[in-house]
Amino acid sequence: MLKADNPSRLKITREKPLVMGILNVTxxxxxxxxxxxxxxxxxxxxxxxxxxxxxxxxxxxxxxxPGATPVETDEQIRRAVGVIEVLRSHDKNxxxxxxxxxxxxxxVALESGADIVNDVSALRGDARMAGVVSRxxxxxxxxxxxxxxxxxxxxxxxxxxxxxxxxCTFLRERRDFAVGAGIPRDRIILDPGIxxxxxxxxxxxxxxxxxxxxxxxxxxxxxxxxxxxLATTGKGNDPKSRLVGSIACAVVAATKxxxxxxxxxxxxxxxxxxxxxxxxxxxxxxxxxxxxxxxxVF
Numbered sequence: 535m536l537k538a539d540n541p542s543r544l545k546i547t548r549e550k551p552l553v554m555g556i557l558n559v560t561x562x563x564x565x566x567x568x569x570x571x572x573x574x575x576x577x578x579x580x581x582x583x584x585x586x587x588x589x590x591x592x593x594x595x596x597x598x599x600p601g602a603t604p605v606e607t608d609e610q611i612r613r614a615v616g617v618i619e620v621l622r623s624h625d626k627n628x629x630x631x632x633x634x635x636x637x638x639x640x641x642v643a644l645e646s647g648a649d650i651v652n653d654v655s656a657l658r659g660d661a662r663m664a665g666v667v668s669r670x671x672x673x674x675x676x677x678x679x680x681x682x683x684x685x686x687x688x689x690x691x692x693x694x695x696x697x698x699x700x701x702c703t704f705l706r707e708r709r710d711f712a713v714g715a716g717i718p719r720d721r722i723i724l725d726p727g728i729x730x731x732x733x734x735x736x737x738x739x740x741x742x743x744x745x746x747x748x749x750x751x752x753x754x755x756x757x758x759x760x761x762x763x764l765a766t767t768g769k770g771n772d773p774k775s776r777l778v779g780s781i782a783c784a785v786v787a788a789t790k791x792x793x794x795x796x797x798x799x800x801x802x803x804x805x806x807x808x809x810x811x812x813x814x815x816x817x818x819x820x821x822x823x824x825x826x827x828x829x830x831v832f
Contacts, residue, residue, distance in 0.1 A: 543630075546794065553589050553795055553797060554755070554797065555797065556587070558577050565566060576729055578636060586801035587800060587804035588623040590631055591630050593614050593621075593643070595609070596636075598654050600683060614643055618630055630650070637663040640667070644672050651667050652674075657708065671721070673723060674717060675725050676708045677723070702750060710749070724750060726740045726756070727746055734763045738760070741783055754791065755793070755796055757819065760774065760776045760780055777802060781799070793809075
């Protein structure tokens with residue numbers, strides 16, 4: 535397998551969060567279903583997000599929204615790989631992520647130029663995935679999810695005794711599993727899974743505890759963009775109407791030490807983060823002495 539280890543394409547620091555632009559090449563994603571389903575439209579959107587300041591393009595060939603059903607391996611490859619190949623031919627330096635639970639999809643995507651496997655199952659969905667990531671040298675995102683996308687929000691979602699403690703324990707365990715499988719610790723990113731098997735109050739609790747998740751010792755990704763729980767604070771059913779809430783979540787996550795922000799609205803997020811960074815006395819890496827030096831590269 536080709537090594538997905540170009541060090542120039544992904545450098546994560548606590549000094550400035552990276553913005554990951556969402557590129558759903560699916561007909562059924564919750565926010566932009568079908569908008570970028572064909573390769574020319576997907577490429578135009580990717581290039582637009584790059585112009586807006588995206589550091590990573592996250593290509594998703596399978597919707598994992600609540601109630602979604604799995605997509606066959608061959609169909610995921612058909613949807614994603616052409617986009618990755620064309621995107622990579624246009625830009626050798628942008629970091630590209632493949633959002634999949636399927637090891638074969640990940641393998642082909644990495645060989646086509648992806649740098650990151652964004653696995654919502656945290657290497658549990660396919661027993662081969664850890665080996666694919668390890669052999670490739672890729673980065674991996676390990677996300678907390680209770681249940682499966684088809685069932686995770688039934689009845690409003692599961693209950694937790696202490697959602698923050700449980701998510702932190704899970705992420706430590708999956709980090710240790712990944713390291714034991716041969717994935718370098720400095721290539722592992724953790725994601726608490728906002729909206730994945732969580733009730734509304736759990737999402738708020740996790741966003742308020744990003745600094746606790748950061749204290750596990752890995753870069754942390756937060757993906758709250760346009761998600762349904764934001765409708766409880768303002769506008770309702772249209773995901774595209776949740777921009778203000780999405781930006782607020784991104785800024786809060788950044789101030790608490792998140793290293794990667796997965797968003798639909800790249801330009802607005804980049805602008806908001808720039809404003810925060812300009813404010814005297816605000817440092818996006820809180821508790822630097824406890825977490826790490828702000829200039830440290832993971």
